[in-house]
Amino acid sequence: MSPPKPDIAGGGPPHWNRRHLLRALGGIGLGAALPLTGRAADLQARIVIVGAGFGGATCAKYLKRACPSASILLIDRRDRFFTGPFSNAAVSGLQPLARIERWSADSARAHGVAYLADEVVAIDPVSRRLDTRRHGPLDADRIVLAPGIDLRWDVIEGLNADNSALMPHAWLGDAQLPLLHGRLAALSDGATIVIAAPQNPFRCPPGPYERATLMAWALRQRGLRRCKILIADAKDDFSKRGLFESEWARLYPGVIEWIPRASGGEVLAAEPRHGRLKLRSGDWVRADLASVIPPQHAASLAAQADLVDESGWCPVNPASFGSTRHAGIHVIGDAAVATPMPKSGFAANSQAKVCAAAIAAELQDRAPPPARLLNTCYSLVADDAAISVSGYYAAVEGRLSALSEGVSPLAGDATLRRQEAVQAEAWYRGLTTDSFG
Amino acid sequence: MNGITALLARLGFGLGAIGLPCLAMAAVPGDPLAQSCQSCHSPDVDAPAMPDLSNHAPQDIAKALRAARDQPAPGSIMGRFARGLSDEDIQALSVAFQPQAPR
Numbered sequence: 001m002s003p004p005k006p007d008i009a010g011g012g013p014p015h016w017n018r019r020h021l022l023r024a025l026g027g028i029g030l031g032a033a034l035p036l037t038g039r040a041a042d043l044q045a046r047i048v049i050v051g052a053g054f055g056g057a058t059c060a061k062y063l064k065r066a067c068p069s070a071s072i073l074l075i076d077r078r079d080r081f082f083t084g085p086f087s088n089a090a091v092s093g094l095q096p097l098a099r100i101e102r103w104s105a106d107s108a109r110a111h112g113v114a115y116l117a118d119e120v121v122a123i124d125p126v127s128r129r130l131d132t133r134r135h136g137p138l139d140a141d142r143i144v145l146a147p148g149i150d151l152r153w154d155v156i157e158g159l160n161a162d163n164s165a166l167m168p169h170a171w172l173g174d175a176q177l178p179l180l181h182g183r184l185a186a187l188s189d190g191a192t193i194v195i196a197a198p199q200n201p202f203r204c205p206p207g208p209y210e211r212a213t214l215m216a217w218a219l220r221q222r223g224l225r226r227c228k229i230l231i232a233d234a235k236d237d238f239s240k241r242g243l244f245e246s247e248w249a250r251l252y253p254g255v256i257e258w259i260p261r262a263s264g265g266e267v268l269a270a271e272p273r274h275g276r277l278k279l280r281s282g283d284w285v286r287a288d289l290a291s292v293i294p295p296q297h298a299a300s301l302a303a304q305a306d307l308v309d310e311s312g313w314c315p316v317n318p319a320s321f322g323s324t325r326h327a328g329i330h331v332i333g334d335a336a337v338a339t340p341m342p343k344s345g346f347a348a349n350s351q352a353k354v355c356a357a358a359i360a361a362e363l364q365d366r367a368p369p370p371a372r373l374l375n376t377c378y379s380l381v382a383d384d385a386a387i388s389v390s391g392y393y394a395a396v397e398g399r400l401s402a403l404s405e406g407v408s409p410l411a412g413d414a415t416l417r418r419q420e421a422v423q424a425e426a427w428y429r430g431l432t433t434d435s436f437g
Numbered sequence: 438m439n440g441i442t443a444l445l446a447r448l449g450f451g452l453g454a455i456g457l458p459c460l461a462m463a464a465v466p467g468d469p470l471a472q473s474c475q476s477c478h479s480p481d482v483d484a485p486a487m488p489d490l491s492n493h494a495p496q497d498i499a500k501a502l503r504a505a506r507d508q509p510a511p512g513s514i515m516g517r518f519a520r521g522l523s524d525e526d527i528q529a530l531s532v533a534f535q536p537q538a539p540r
Contacts (some may be wrong), residue, residue, distance in 0.1 A: 065540060066466035349476055353469040360466055372470035376477070376514060390517040403521030409511055419486070419512045426477065426484035433481040 045070045045363050048130060048140040049113075050120050050301070052076035052104035053173075054083075055333030055348035056146035058435045059356050061111040063144075066360030074111075075132070076104040077119035081173035084204050085345050085377075086428050091170060091181045092214035093221075094383055102436050110437020123305035125326035142359055145307065145314070146333045146348065147299035148172075149203050155295050156196075157269035157278075166272035167196075167290040171203060183289050184215060189224040191288035194277055196267040197233040198295040201313070203334045203343045205239035206389070208293055209258075210379040213244065216252040217382050230287075231258045232279055234266040234295070239342070240379060242410050243387040247417075251382055267292060298335035305329070313337045318395035319371045320358030321351055330355050340402045341393055347375045349435050354395075371395035372403075378424035385417035386424040467540045471533035478534070490534035499531035 047063060049056045052074050060074045080103045082090065089095040108115030122131040123143065130138045151169065153160045159167065168176040168183065187193070193215060197208035212229050219227045237260075238244075248256045259265030264281025271277075275287050297303075297312030307314045307323050314331040315324045321336060323329045332355050333348035341347040350373040361368035376390040391405035408420060474490065483489035490498060502519050506527075509516025522530070532538060 062466070062472065346476065350469070350473040353472040357466055357469045369466075369468050370470070372468075372473075374470070374473040374476070374518060388514055390514045392518040392521040404517060404519075406514075406517035406520075408514075412511070416512050422484075423486045423514070426482045426487045429484075430477040430479055430482040430487060434476045434479060 045141040046139065047072050047142045047144065047359065048138060049074045049144040049146065050076075050123075050130070051146035051148060051299075051333070052078075052107055052115075053081070053146060053148055053333065053348065054345035054431070054435045055352045056144065057104075057107040057111065058349045058352035059144050059146065059332060060108065060113045061435075061437075062353050062356035063359060064112050066356055067363060070363070072113040073116060073138070074104070074108045074113050075116045075118055075120055075130075077117070077133075078174075079104055079117055082177045083345065083432060084173060084207070085431065086380075087170065087173070087177055088207065088211045088214045089380055090177060091184060091211065092218035093181065093185065094214060094217070094380065097178055097181065102432070107436040120301060123301065123329075125305045125307065125323075125329055128328055141328065142363075143329045144352075144355060144359070145302060145305070145329060145331045145335065146352070147301050147335050149296040149334050149343075150299045151294040151296055153294065156267055156292065159270040159272060159292060159294065163272040164292065164294075167270060167275075167277075167287075167292040169291065169293045171207075171293050171296075180291060184218060187219070187224070187227065187289055190226045191224070191228075192286070193227065193229045194285060194287035194290045194292075195229065195231050196277065196290070196292040196294075197231055197235065197238065198293050199234040199266075201339070201343060202293070202296045204377075205342050205344075206244075206377060206379045208233075209238055209240070209244045210381070211291065212256050213247065213252070213379070213381045216248075216255045219255070220252065227255065229256045230285065231256065232265045232267050232277065232285070233258060233260050236260045236262050239377075240387055240389055240407055243408055244379075244381070246410060247381040247385070247387065251385070298331075302331065302335050307331055309337075311337065317398065318400040319354075319398070320362075320368060321355040322358070330359065338400055340405075341373065341375055341391065341400065342377065342389075344375055344377050345435070346377060346431055347373070349431060350374050373400075376427060378420065378427055380421065380424060381417070382421075384421050385414065386420040387412075387417065388420055388424070467538065468529070468533055471530060471538075472540070474530070475534070491536050493534070495531040495535065498534065499527050502527045502530065 049060050083100045086100050090097045090100050105115045118135050119133040120130050128140045168180040170176040170180040195212050212231050264279050266280040267277050269278035276284050278284050298308050298314050302308050302314050309315050314336050316336045321330045321332045332351040334343040354371045358368040373393045378386045378388045380386045387408040389407045392403045477487045478490040480489045505515035506519035
C-alpha cells in the first residue's frame, strides 16, 4: 500500500489553527452553496469523528452519504495500523502483514471527508470542544468517539507498557504484531508458548484462541511437532469454545492446552525479562514465547471526557449510540457498552451505520430508522478451515437485544470448514473495503 | 420519492428552494440493517458465497431469505440472521439493495 499523501493538516502551514482548519473543512463539502437559514443550517453541522478504525472510518463514510453538506472531520493519532481481523493470520504467516495494514488518511480520502493526523488529548463534553496536541482546540456540533481500548497495566504484577514488548500482546494493531510474528518464526522445536487471555469484556473475544490455533498451524507447517501451547485464561469459558476444542482435537491433537481460571490459569504476575509467568494456581511457568493480552477498558480519552461509568466502558443509548452521560456525543465500537454484541470490527462497522443514520435524522429533523445491527466473526483454524459466530441485534426499549444468533455446526466436517475459510476471505475483503475504501 | 418530498416539507422548503439539490442528496439515507448486510454483500466482494445483492431481483432475495429462515443450509451463516426476520422485514430488505434504492 502506498504511503498517504499529505493530509489537510500536513499540507498546511505550521501555525495551522482551528480557524484555518474550519475554513478548509467548509470548502470540502457543498456548504458554500447552502442557504444558511432554517433547518438547512443543520446540514452544515460540524461533526468530528475521533478514531479511524472500523467504527470511526465507517461512520465518516455513512455520515458523508447522509449529510453531504456537513463538515466532517476524521482524526486519528496513528497514520497507519493493522486490522484486528486477520491479525492472527498475519502473526502466523498465513497472510502477509501488508494485507492487514491500513492508512488513516487513505480511508478519509476514499470516503470524501477531511482528515487530521493528530491526537485528541481532551474533550469538554459540555461545550463539545476537543483539544488536539498539535492543532489547538476544535469546536464540534456532534462528536463521534471511536477510540477503541486501552490496556490495563494495574492488574498483572510486573507487566507494564514499557516491558510488554517482551511478551507481545499484539492487541492494538501496532508494532507488536510484526514483533510477535518474528518471535513465533524464530522458535525451535520443543518450545513452550503461553498465551494469557484476559477477563471479560475485551476486544475480539475469539482472538486469543484463534491465535493459539494458528500458532499451532504455523509450527506444524515448519515441521515442529514437539512444541506446546498453553492458554492461561482469566475466564472459565470463551467464545466458540466447543468449536475451538473440537478443531484442536481434529487438527492439532495434544498441542494446545487451555487452563481455565478455575484450574488456576489466570496470570497474576510476569517477569518479562525471564519469560516467566505466575498463575493463580501459584505455579510459575516458563515460556519460550509469551503473548500476554492484558485486561482492558475504554480508551482513556473516553474517561477523561467523562463518558465512562464505573465499569470503565461507555454506556450508550443503542438507538443512536449517543452517550447516556453527555448529549451530542456518540460512542461506537470497542469503547461502548453494546452487550450482547461482541467487541469486534464488524460490530463497530454496524454500530457506525446506526450512529450515522441517527445523527443524520436528528440534524434533518426526521425520525431515526430502527436500530438493527449485525455481527459476524470468522476465526481461521488453518489455512483451509474456519469457524464463525454471527448475531442479529436490535435496540428494543432502550436495550440492545439479540434477535437471533448462532455458531458453525459443531459436527461440521472438513468440507464445511473449508467453505467457511473461503467465506472468511470474502468477509474480510467486504468488511475492510466497506470500512476503509 | 415520497420520502424526499415529505422531508423537504418538514424542513420548510418548497420544491423551488435554492437548497434543493443539496437537500435531495441528503434525503432518506438507507436502512442501517441493509447497510450492514452490504458489509459482505457488496460489489466489492460479489463472491459465490457472498453475492452482490444489487445484482439480484427482489423476489429472489426474498425467496433466499425465507429459505435461510425456514430451511437453513448447514454451510451458510444466513440462517443465524434470518431466524430473527419477520415476513415484513424480508419484504422490506428484498427491495433495499436495488441500485436505485437509498443507500
